[in-house]
Amino acid sequence: MTRASLDKQPHEVATMFDDVAAKYDLTNDVLSLGQTRLWRRAVARSVAARPGERVLDLAAGTGTSSLPFVDDGAFTVPCDFSQGMLAEGKRRHAWMPFVAGDATRLPFADDSFDAVTLSFGLRNVQDTDAALAELYRVTKPRGRVLICEFSHPTWAPFRTVYTGYLMRALPPVARAVSSSPDAYVYLAESIRDWPDQPALAARLQDAGWVRVAWRNLTGGIVALHRGFKPA
Structure with missing residues (x-):
């Protein structure tokens, strides 16, 4: 089984997601105890897409996000750099305009989208700041970005319990439901290694947003960061 390392070499991360594509959505539902569906609804409300708008959904995986x-009436482009994820997405949703793309070198013109969103994918990009700059480049003036990512629980006792779940409970659960359980060891490590809410907000500001x-979900297990591109 393929497992990426925390230096996040792009070919390793892409291959890892190729391996888990078929059961990725099911595995995430099980490991999150069903919270992924609530998080997706929160993302949709925060993006607030409108009919006629253009939305880029980066790290879209199979297109579920x-x-x-x-449904809100926006022309939506699901984009991912895992060919396995894209193939699975096209199998399920052949009518969706899936695009292969690297978050640090997006295949879109400047000022192309009214909203750009990235759920649970930014921490898998090797160069976070380059990705935030690319999202800024392809967003229209007055457009918005929404980053949904695992973060740091705000209550210290809960944070301790949560970290224990990630590193001890998650791998055996992944072995039971995933086609590539080693990948979820990396995912647990990448969550533990990820910046907290204020640090990510600062990086968004440095990129120009x-x-x-930000708003915490599920006690800070997940955080929604939002920003706008100046006129």
């Missing part, structure tokens, strides 16, 4: 924006704010 893109469906709420489509303004009015940056």
Whole structure:
């Protein structure tokens, strides 16, 4: 089985996601105790896509995360760099315009989208700041970005319990439901290694985004960061 390391070499990460594509959505539902569906709804409400808008859903995987924006009437482009994820997405949703793309070198023109969103994928990119700059480049003036990512629980006792779950309970559960359990060891490590909420907000601001704010979900297990591109 393929497992990426925390230096996040792009070919290793892509191959790892190729290996888990078929059962990825099911595995995430099991490991999160069903919370992924609540998080997706929160993302859709925060993006607030409108009919006629153009939305880029980066790290879209199989396209599950893109469906709420489509339902809201927006022209939605699911983009991912895992060929396995894209193939599975096309098998399920052949009508969706899936695009292969690297978050640090997006295949889109400047000022192309009204909203850009990235759920549970930014921490897997080797160069976080380059990805945030690329998202900024392809967003229209006055457009918005929404980053949904695992973060740091705000209550210290819960944070201790949560970290223990990630490193001890998650791997055996992954072995029971995933086609590539070693990948989830990496995912647990990448969550533990990820910056906290204020640190990610600062990086968004450094990339040029303004009015940056975040909202915690599930006690800070996940955080939604939002920003806007100046006019």
